[in-house]
Amino acid sequence: MKEERKLIASIYLPEDIPSDFGLPELAIAGRSNVGKSSFINAILGQKIAKVSSTPGKTRSLNFYCIDDKFILVDLPGYGYAEVSLAERKRWAKLVEAYVRGRKAIQAFLQIIDIRHIPMESDLKLFSWIKSLGYDVAFIFTKVDKIGRSSIKAQIEKAKLFFPITKGNYVLFSAVTGEGKREAWNLINSLI
Numbered sequence: 001m002k003e004e005r006k007l008i009a010s011i012y013l014p015e016d017i018p019s020d021f022g023l024p025e026l027a028i029a030g031r032s033n034v035g036k037s038s039f040i041n042a043i044l045g046q047k048i049a050k051v052s053s054t055p056g057k058t059r060s061l062n063f064y065c066i067d068d069k070f071i072l073v074d075l076p077g078y079g080y081a082e083v084s085l086a087e088r089k090r091w092a093k094l095v096e097a098y099v100r101g102r103k104a105i106q107a108f109l110q111i112i113d114i115r116h117i118p119m120e121s122d123l124k125l126f127s128w129i130k131s132l133g134y135d136v137a138f139i140f141t142k143v144d145k146i147g148r149s150s151i152k153a154q155i156e157k158a159k160l161f162f163p164i165t166k167g168n169y170v171l172f173s174a175v176t177g178e179g180k181r182e183a184w185n186l187i188n189s190l191i
């Protein structure tokens with residue numbers, strides 16, 4: 001089968017959110033600058049999502065269609081004080097409008113920076129997703145930034161705050177490509 005990944009919608013307003021595409025959706029969520037776009041680019045092997053060193057760049061809900069099989073949905077990042085309150089409220093409304101009763105969503109992938117556990121905003125995001133009734137799996141990213149023993153310690157810490165099990169998380173680096181295959185296995189198990 002021909003591999004085809006494309007951005008099919010970039011949405012800024014709740015009223016513009018498309019009804020589902022008849023395909024399962026996987027929502028990618030996490031703090032601004034945590035590496036959501038880099039994760040998407042790394043697993044797809046192409047620069048499809050904009051990566052920026054300026055936090056709060058993804059202001060839209062971006063729908064990526066993967067091989068006509070499922071849709072990855074990159075949610076706007078949150079938790080950046082640099083972004084105005086008005087803008088944060090606008091994002092919250094947009095994301096709420098998307099997730100409420102969206103039957104196509106199979107699960108969430110929550111992206112967490114392995115170096116910063118726990119962050120209040122990550123805990124809030126997790127409980128919000130659970131309150132909506134969705135399953136969550138975890139991508140601990142930027143593992144290239146710390147050593148092996150620190151990674152182990154951070155995962156042990158994460159277990160105190162998130163329901164981490166053997167099969168529901170991946171150690172990931174967009175820089176080295178570590179965890180790509182595992183991320184795909186995880187995605188396939190979720191959709």
Ligand SMILES: Nc1nc2c(ncn2[C@@H]2O[C@H](COP(=O)(O)OP(=O)(O)O)[C@@H](O)[C@H]2O)c(=O)[nH]1
Nearest residue numbers: 032033034035036037038051052142173174175
């Ligand atoms: N070292 C390292 N840097 C990363 C990794 N993932 C993302 N980054 C960097 O973190 C910054 C934010 O990444 P981005 O993907 O735009 O985050 P987003 O706001 O969550 O979409 C950029 O400067 C990326 O180059 C990673 O796995 N390792």
Ligand SMILES: [Mg+2]
Nearest residue numbers: 036037050058
């Ligand atoms: Mg992004």
